[in-house]
Amino acid sequence: MSDTAARRFRPPAVPQVEVRGFWGPRIDVVADRTVGILFDRCIAAGTLDQVDPAVPVPDLRIPFQHGNSVTTQMFWDSDFGKIIETAAYALHRRRDPALERRIDEVVDAYARLQAEDGYLDSWFxxxxxxxxxxxxxxxxxxxxxxxxxxxAVAYFHATGKRTLLDVMARCMDHVIATLGREPGKKPGYCGHPEVELALVRLARATGERRYLDLAAYFVDERGRSPNYFDVEAEVRGERSEDFWFKTHEYSQSHLPVREQDRVVGHAVRAMYLYSGMADVATETGDTTLVEPLERLWADLTGKNLYVTGGLGPSQANEGFTVDYDLPNESAYAETCAAVALVFWASRMLGRGPDNRFGDVMERALYNGALAGLSLDGTKFFYENPLSSRGDHHRWTWHRCPCCPPNIARLVASVGSYAYGEAEGEAAVHLYCAGTADLDVGGGRRLRVVQETDYPWSGAVRLTVGLDAEADLALSLRIPAWAEGPTLSVNGEAVDLAAVSVAGYARLARRWSAGDVVDLDLGMRAKRLYANPKVRQDAGRVALRRGPLVYCVEAVDNGPLLDGLSLSPTTEIRHEFVAGLLGGVVALSAAAETDAADWGGDLYRDAPPDRRPTALQAVPYYAWDNRGPGEMAVWLRACAPDAKRDGTARS
Amino acid sequence: MSDTAARRFRPPAVPQVEVRGFWGPRIDVVADRTVGILFDRCIAAGTLDQVDPAVPVPDLRIPFQHGNSVTTQMFWDSDFGKIIETAAYALHRRRDPALERRIDEVVDAYARLQAEDGYLDSWFxxxxxxxxxxxxxxxxxxxxxxxxxxxAVAYFHATGKRTLLDVMARCMDHVIATLGREPGKKPGYCGHPEVELALVRLARATGERRYLDLAAYFVDERGRSPNYFDVEAEVRGERSEDFWFKTHEYSQSHLPVREQDRVVGHAVRAMYLYSGMADVATETGDTTLVEPLERLWADLTGKNLYVTGGLGPSQANEGFTVDYDLPNESAYAETCAAVALVFWASRMLGRGPDNRFGDVMERALYNGALAGLSLDGTKFFYENPLSSRGDHHRWTWHRCPCCPPNIARLVASVGSYAYGEAEGEAAVHLYCAGTADLDVGGGRRLRVVQETDYPWSGAVRLTVGLDAEADLALSLRIPAWAEGPTLSVNGEAVDLAAVSVAGYARLARRWSAGDVVDLDLGMRAKRLYANPKVRQDAGRVALRRGPLVYCVEAVDNGPLLDGLSLSPTTEIRHEFVAGLLGGVVALSAAAETDAADWGGDLYRDAPPDRRPTALQAVPYYAWDNRGPGEMAVWLRACAPDAKRDGTARS
Incomplete structure (x- = not known):
C-alpha cells in the first residue's frame, strides 16, 4: 500500500499465533466465559433492539449527561464492535457454532440497518x-x-466471513464521500479518535489504499484552525464556549497533531489518536509524524504514567491533569486507557524493534490493563487505583461498558502483540509459551516456538522452524529491567552488547529449522522509586519482578497497610505459590508495621511503636480477587529510625 | 432561670473583657476592615433588597442546588445576623457612628419586615x-x-439598643406559638441547628425562661420517630427517600439526641447542635444530656478531628465520613466547623473547668478557625486542607458566605471565650494579655489582668483586682501539652499536683487586690504523631508549639514539600521573627530532602539522592498570606536509611 521502502513491522494476525503458558488459560477464560457475558449483558441492556431495524424503535434507556450532549447509548455500536472482535478471537481459539450464530445475528442486523448510501450508526x-x-x-x-x-476485520480473519467487512468498507466509502477537504465535504473528524487505527486495519485486510488515505486525512486535519468542532457547534446554534469540557485538549484537537507535545485530555482518546498516528506513519512512511510521536511518548512515559502502566489520573476528564500528578487512591487510570497504551506502544514498534516501546507495552499489558479483568473472567474494573481503603471493587457491569470488551479483546489477541513481522525480519516483543508463524516476506514463513514459564521465570527457549534455510534477522526484546541477561544460539554464547540494537538482541544470520535460542533475562524482585516530583509517592517504594508490579493486600497483610514499611536493604524473596490466585510468584520480605493500639488517643507526642512483620505482595493484576480489603502498590520506604536506635523521641 | 443548684460557668459578655496581646490587633483588623467588607459584599449581593419591604421584591440572585431544594439565598438573614454580631463586638472595641448607622439601617428594615404575628424570615x-x-x-x-x-443580643450588649432584641423575642414568641408538642402546633425543629444555642443567649439576655424551654424542646424533639422531616416531606408531596443527602444523619436528626454516640453528617450542624445541647444541660441542669455529649466528644476528638482542630473531611456532605478518615489535601474542614467546635468546647466548660474541653477549644481557635481569615482581614478560606500543591487560596467572597462573618465574630469576641464566671468561682480558659471583669456572684466583680506574650511564650502573670477580699476559686487551665508547668501565688510556689482538678489549677483561697499569680506553662516545640489508624498520616509527623500547629510553605522551603523529611531526633529550634507574617515564632530544623534532578526518568531502581536542608515552619493559621505555593502540615517522619549508612540499595 505504501510507496516508500521504509522498514515496516506489522503484528501477525491472531490466527498466526498459538498461545500457551501464562496467557493461554486467560484466553480460554475469555472464550469460555467473558465473551458470553459481554453478549448477554449488552443484549440485556437493549443494544440489539437499537440496531435491528425489524424491531420497533426502543425508548431511550440511558439518560443524557454532560449538559445533555451525551448518552452512553450513543456508543452501543462500539460495544458490539469490540464484542464481535473478542468473539472472533475466541472462535479462533476454539470453534463454537453457538457463539458464531450470535455474531451472525448481530452482523445480519447491521447489514439490514445499513443505509442505502452506506451510512451505519444505530443511534443516529x-x-x-x-x-x-x-x-x-x-x-x-x-x-x-x-x-x-x-x-469485522477480526471476524473475517477468524472465519473468512466478509459480510461485516463489506458492510464496513461500504460505510467507509460513504465517509470518504462525506468528510474531507474537497468542496462539498465536511472537513470533520471524530471527537473520539479510534477510526484512524481501524482504517489502517481495514486497509491491511482489504489492500485498499483509500482507507489508509482516509486515516491519514483524519490525522492531518485534526486540530486545524478554525477548529471544526467550534464551526460545527455554531451550525447547531450552540456557543462553542458552552462545551462541557471547556477545552479541545479533551479530544486532542486543540492543535494540529504535529504541533502537539503534551499528552492532554481524555486518556483513551489520546492513546487511540497516537495509535492511529503511529499506524499512519508506519504505513505511509510519513516521517513528519515521528517527532511529535516521540515528544508525546516522552511526555507520557517521563511525567504522566503510573508505575502500573495506568494513565489518566482524573475522573473529571477521564484523563490527564498536570505533570507528575499521579495520586494513588483517587487514580482514575481507566482500564481502557492502559489497553489503549498497549495499542499505542505496539504501533510505535512499527518502525522497528525498540525496547522503550516494548517495555511499556509489556508493563501496561501485565498490570494496568490486565487488572481490569477478574481471574474468573466475570468481573471488571473501570478505574484502577494504586491504593484502596477497601472500598474499590470489581463490578459485574457498568453504565458505560467500554472497558470489559476492551480488556477481553486485548487478552484474546495477545499473541498478535507478541511478535512483529517485516521483510526479512521478525521480532519477539513479548515472551510467552506458544508458537507463531510469521510472514517474513518472499513467501517465507518463520516459525518461532517459545518454551518458557514467563512471567514467573526469565528463561526462554526459542526454537526456529523454517521450510528452508534463510538469512533473516530475529530481534528479541531485552527489557531494561533484565539483570545480566544471557543469550546463546545453538548452545553458543552470544555477546549481547555486540548484537544489541535499541534494546533488542538482533540475531541476523542464516537460520535453519531446529535452531535453538536460549535467553535468560535475569529476573529478580526489585524495588522501584518514583521521581521526587511525584509528590504522592515521595518516601515510598514499589515492588516488581520482571514485567509484574506487585501490591500488598489486607487479606495477606492485615489492615492498615499504610502502617507497613520496608527498609531499602531488606531482601525480597520470591516463591511460586500454586494455590494462590491461580498460581503466582508471591514476594515476601521482613517489614515493620505501626502498632495500632492507641486506644482513644488520636494524636501523641511519640511515634507509634513499631513491630516486625512479614510482608507478602502479589501481582497487581490479581488484586481484589479474594474479597474486599485494603490494597497498596506504594509502600512506605523506611521505618522511623528513633525506634531502631532507641533514642528519645520528640 | 434554673431550679437546680448545679455549678454553672458562663462566659462573660464581650464588653467585660479588654483584649490586648496576640488577639488585640486581630480584633482591630476585624473592626477596621473585615466588618466593612462583610457589610459591603453582603449588600452588594442584594441581601438588603431581600430584607427591606420598602423596595420591590427582587429577582432570585443565586440559583438553586441539591435537587432544587436549596439556594444559599435562603440563608441571607443568617449572614446579616453574624455581621451585626461582628459589628457589635467591633463597636465595643471602638465607637464608630457610621458603622452603627449601617447596623441601625438593617435593624430598621427587619423591624419593618417583621410580620404582624412576629414571624421574620426575609426569604419566605x-x-x-x-x-x-x-x-x-x-x-x-x-x-x-x-x-x-x-x-441582637450582641448589639444590645454593645449599645444598649434593644430594637432587634425585641423583634427577635417577639419572633421567638411566635415560634413558641407555632412549633411544639402541644395540639395545634407542628412538632418541628430546624434542619440546621443553631437556634438552640441562640435561644440560650436570648434567655440569658432577657432573663426569660420560655426561650430556654424552647431551646430544650428543640433539643429533645430532634430525631424522634416518626421523623418530622419525613412527615413534612410527605405533606409537601415529596417522597422522603428523595432527600438529596439520603440520610437524616446529615442533620443529626436520625436518632433522638440522647441516643446518638457518633459524630455524623454536616459538621457545622453537628457542632451547633451539640453546643445547644451543652447549653441546655448547663442552664437546665439536665444531666441526661451529659453522657451523650461525652460520647460525642470522645468520638470527635478520638477519631474524627484534624490536628488543626479542623473537622468534617468530606465536601460531599460538608461533614463526617468514617472514623479515622482524615485526608490532608482533600480535607474540607470548613472554617465554620472549626469555629463551631470552639463554640461547642466552650459550652462543654459550662459544667466546670476541664482541660479536655479547654485544650480542644484553644487548638481549634488558633489553628483550624483562625486560618480562615487572612492576616489583613480581607480574604477568607472556606475549606482548610492540611496540604496543598499550591492551588488552594484565600478568596475575597463565596457564593455561600457563611465562613467570613463566622470567623470574624469569633475573633471579635474571643475575650468572651477566655474566661468563665460562676458563683464564687472564675476560670481562665485562654491566656492572652488583657483585663477581664468577671461576675462571681453576690455583687462581686473579680478583675483579672493578664500580662503575657502568649502564644509565643508560656509565661503568664495574672494580677487580681477586687473591691474587697473574697474567698474565691480561680481555676487556671494547664494544657495537656505543658512541659513541667510551674505556678506561684505572690511569689510562693504552688504544688500543681495538689491543686489540679480536671487539668486546671484550682486556686481556692482568700484573694485580695494585687495578688499576683505567675504561671509558666513550659512551652516547647514538639512533634505530634497520628494514631496509626489515620492512614493518611502514617509515617508522618506534625510540629506544634504551645497551642499552635505549624506547617511548611514553599515560600520558605522551596517546592516539593513531600520530599522533605524530618528525623525523629533532630532538635527543633524556635525564634520570634518580628518581620514574618506580622510577627510569629518560626520553627526550624535540620532536615533532608529528595534531590529532584531525575531528568526524564519517572521511575528508577534506586531511591532519590538525599541532601541536607534547613526546614522552616510557620503557624498554620498564617499560611497562604505570602502568595501561592505548596503547604504541608504532616511531614515525612524519617529519611530512607540506605543513604545514611551508605549500603547498597537492592
Missing part, C-alpha cells in the same frame, strides 16, 4: 434520524464505525 | 410568601432567626 439511524454528521465532537459516529471495522 | 416573606414552616429540613428559617438573635 434509529434514535435521532436526520441528525447524522451534525455533532462529531460528542456523538462518536466514527468511533462506533471504527470499532465495528475492527470487529 | 419576600421570595416565597405563603410557604413558611413547610420545609424545616432544608430552608433554614430557625437557623436564620437564631443568627439574628445572636446579633
Amino acid at each position: 439511524q434509529r434514535m435521532r434520524p436526520g441528525e447524522r454528521w451534525t455533532n462529531l465532537r460528542d456523538c462518536h459516529e466514527l468511533y462506533n464505525m471504527g470499532h465495528l471495522i475492527e470487529g | 416573606q419576600r421570595m416565597r410568601p405563603g410557604e413558611r414552616w413547610t420545609n424545616l429540613r432544608d430552608c433554614h428559617e430557625l437557623y436564620n432567626m437564631g443568627h439574628l438573635i445572636e446579633g
Whole structure:
C-alpha cells in the first residue's frame, strides 16, 4: 500500500499465533466465559433492539449527561464492535457454532440497518434520524464505525466471513464521500479518535489504499484552525464556549497533531489518536509524524504514567491533569486507557524493534490493563487505583461498558502483540509459551516456538522452524529491567552488547529449522522509586519482578497497610505459590508495621511503636480477587529510625 | 432561670473583657476592615433588597442546588445576623457612628419586615410568601432567626439598643406559638441547628425562661420517630427517600439526641447542635444530656478531628465520613466547623473547668478557625486542607458566605471565650494579655489582668483586682501539652499536683487586690504523631508549639514539600521573627530532602539522592498570606536509611 521502502513491522494476525503458558488459560477464560457475558449483558441492556431495524424503535434507556450532549447509548455500536472482535478471537481459539450464530445475528442486523448510501450508526439511524454528521465532537459516529471495522476485520480473519467487512468498507466509502477537504465535504473528524487505527486495519485486510488515505486525512486535519468542532457547534446554534469540557485538549484537537507535545485530555482518546498516528506513519512512511510521536511518548512515559502502566489520573476528564500528578487512591487510570497504551506502544514498534516501546507495552499489558479483568473472567474494573481503603471493587457491569470488551479483546489477541513481522525480519516483543508463524516476506514463513514459564521465570527457549534455510534477522526484546541477561544460539554464547540494537538482541544470520535460542533475562524482585516530583509517592517504594508490579493486600497483610514499611536493604524473596490466585510468584520480605493500639488517643507526642512483620505482595493484576480489603502498590520506604536506635523521641 | 443548684460557668459578655496581646490587633483588623467588607459584599449581593419591604421584591440572585431544594439565598438573614454580631463586638472595641448607622439601617428594615404575628424570615416573606414552616429540613428559617438573635443580643450588649432584641423575642414568641408538642402546633425543629444555642443567649439576655424551654424542646424533639422531616416531606408531596443527602444523619436528626454516640453528617450542624445541647444541660441542669455529649466528644476528638482542630473531611456532605478518615489535601474542614467546635468546647466548660474541653477549644481557635481569615482581614478560606500543591487560596467572597462573618465574630469576641464566671468561682480558659471583669456572684466583680506574650511564650502573670477580699476559686487551665508547668501565688510556689482538678489549677483561697499569680506553662516545640489508624498520616509527623500547629510553605522551603523529611531526633529550634507574617515564632530544623534532578526518568531502581536542608515552619493559621505555593502540615517522619549508612540499595 505504501510507496516508500521504509522498514515496516506489522503484528501477525491472531490466527498466526498459538498461545500457551501464562496467557493461554486467560484466553480460554475469555472464550469460555467473558465473551458470553459481554453478549448477554449488552443484549440485556437493549443494544440489539437499537440496531435491528425489524424491531420497533426502543425508548431511550440511558439518560443524557454532560449538559445533555451525551448518552452512553450513543456508543452501543462500539460495544458490539469490540464484542464481535473478542468473539472472533475466541472462535479462533476454539470453534463454537453457538457463539458464531450470535455474531451472525448481530452482523445480519447491521447489514439490514445499513443505509442505502452506506451510512451505519444505530443511534443516529434509529434514535435521532436526520441528525447524522451534525455533532462529531460528542456523538462518536466514527468511533462506533471504527470499532465495528475492527470487529469485522477480526471476524473475517477468524472465519473468512466478509459480510461485516463489506458492510464496513461500504460505510467507509460513504465517509470518504462525506468528510474531507474537497468542496462539498465536511472537513470533520471524530471527537473520539479510534477510526484512524481501524482504517489502517481495514486497509491491511482489504489492500485498499483509500482507507489508509482516509486515516491519514483524519490525522492531518485534526486540530486545524478554525477548529471544526467550534464551526460545527455554531451550525447547531450552540456557543462553542458552552462545551462541557471547556477545552479541545479533551479530544486532542486543540492543535494540529504535529504541533502537539503534551499528552492532554481524555486518556483513551489520546492513546487511540497516537495509535492511529503511529499506524499512519508506519504505513505511509510519513516521517513528519515521528517527532511529535516521540515528544508525546516522552511526555507520557517521563511525567504522566503510573508505575502500573495506568494513565489518566482524573475522573473529571477521564484523563490527564498536570505533570507528575499521579495520586494513588483517587487514580482514575481507566482500564481502557492502559489497553489503549498497549495499542499505542505496539504501533510505535512499527518502525522497528525498540525496547522503550516494548517495555511499556509489556508493563501496561501485565498490570494496568490486565487488572481490569477478574481471574474468573466475570468481573471488571473501570478505574484502577494504586491504593484502596477497601472500598474499590470489581463490578459485574457498568453504565458505560467500554472497558470489559476492551480488556477481553486485548487478552484474546495477545499473541498478535507478541511478535512483529517485516521483510526479512521478525521480532519477539513479548515472551510467552506458544508458537507463531510469521510472514517474513518472499513467501517465507518463520516459525518461532517459545518454551518458557514467563512471567514467573526469565528463561526462554526459542526454537526456529523454517521450510528452508534463510538469512533473516530475529530481534528479541531485552527489557531494561533484565539483570545480566544471557543469550546463546545453538548452545553458543552470544555477546549481547555486540548484537544489541535499541534494546533488542538482533540475531541476523542464516537460520535453519531446529535452531535453538536460549535467553535468560535475569529476573529478580526489585524495588522501584518514583521521581521526587511525584509528590504522592515521595518516601515510598514499589515492588516488581520482571514485567509484574506487585501490591500488598489486607487479606495477606492485615489492615492498615499504610502502617507497613520496608527498609531499602531488606531482601525480597520470591516463591511460586500454586494455590494462590491461580498460581503466582508471591514476594515476601521482613517489614515493620505501626502498632495500632492507641486506644482513644488520636494524636501523641511519640511515634507509634513499631513491630516486625512479614510482608507478602502479589501481582497487581490479581488484586481484589479474594474479597474486599485494603490494597497498596506504594509502600512506605523506611521505618522511623528513633525506634531502631532507641533514642528519645520528640 | 434554673431550679437546680448545679455549678454553672458562663462566659462573660464581650464588653467585660479588654483584649490586648496576640488577639488585640486581630480584633482591630476585624473592626477596621473585615466588618466593612462583610457589610459591603453582603449588600452588594442584594441581601438588603431581600430584607427591606420598602423596595420591590427582587429577582432570585443565586440559583438553586441539591435537587432544587436549596439556594444559599435562603440563608441571607443568617449572614446579616453574624455581621451585626461582628459589628457589635467591633463597636465595643471602638465607637464608630457610621458603622452603627449601617447596623441601625438593617435593624430598621427587619423591624419593618417583621410580620404582624412576629414571624421574620426575609426569604419566605419576600421570595416565597405563603410557604413558611413547610420545609424545616432544608430552608433554614430557625437557623436564620437564631443568627439574628445572636446579633441582637450582641448589639444590645454593645449599645444598649434593644430594637432587634425585641423583634427577635417577639419572633421567638411566635415560634413558641407555632412549633411544639402541644395540639395545634407542628412538632418541628430546624434542619440546621443553631437556634438552640441562640435561644440560650436570648434567655440569658432577657432573663426569660420560655426561650430556654424552647431551646430544650428543640433539643429533645430532634430525631424522634416518626421523623418530622419525613412527615413534612410527605405533606409537601415529596417522597422522603428523595432527600438529596439520603440520610437524616446529615442533620443529626436520625436518632433522638440522647441516643446518638457518633459524630455524623454536616459538621457545622453537628457542632451547633451539640453546643445547644451543652447549653441546655448547663442552664437546665439536665444531666441526661451529659453522657451523650461525652460520647460525642470522645468520638470527635478520638477519631474524627484534624490536628488543626479542623473537622468534617468530606465536601460531599460538608461533614463526617468514617472514623479515622482524615485526608490532608482533600480535607474540607470548613472554617465554620472549626469555629463551631470552639463554640461547642466552650459550652462543654459550662459544667466546670476541664482541660479536655479547654485544650480542644484553644487548638481549634488558633489553628483550624483562625486560618480562615487572612492576616489583613480581607480574604477568607472556606475549606482548610492540611496540604496543598499550591492551588488552594484565600478568596475575597463565596457564593455561600457563611465562613467570613463566622470567623470574624469569633475573633471579635474571643475575650468572651477566655474566661468563665460562676458563683464564687472564675476560670481562665485562654491566656492572652488583657483585663477581664468577671461576675462571681453576690455583687462581686473579680478583675483579672493578664500580662503575657502568649502564644509565643508560656509565661503568664495574672494580677487580681477586687473591691474587697473574697474567698474565691480561680481555676487556671494547664494544657495537656505543658512541659513541667510551674505556678506561684505572690511569689510562693504552688504544688500543681495538689491543686489540679480536671487539668486546671484550682486556686481556692482568700484573694485580695494585687495578688499576683505567675504561671509558666513550659512551652516547647514538639512533634505530634497520628494514631496509626489515620492512614493518611502514617509515617508522618506534625510540629506544634504551645497551642499552635505549624506547617511548611514553599515560600520558605522551596517546592516539593513531600520530599522533605524530618528525623525523629533532630532538635527543633524556635525564634520570634518580628518581620514574618506580622510577627510569629518560626520553627526550624535540620532536615533532608529528595534531590529532584531525575531528568526524564519517572521511575528508577534506586531511591532519590538525599541532601541536607534547613526546614522552616510557620503557624498554620498564617499560611497562604505570602502568595501561592505548596503547604504541608504532616511531614515525612524519617529519611530512607540506605543513604545514611551508605549500603547498597537492592
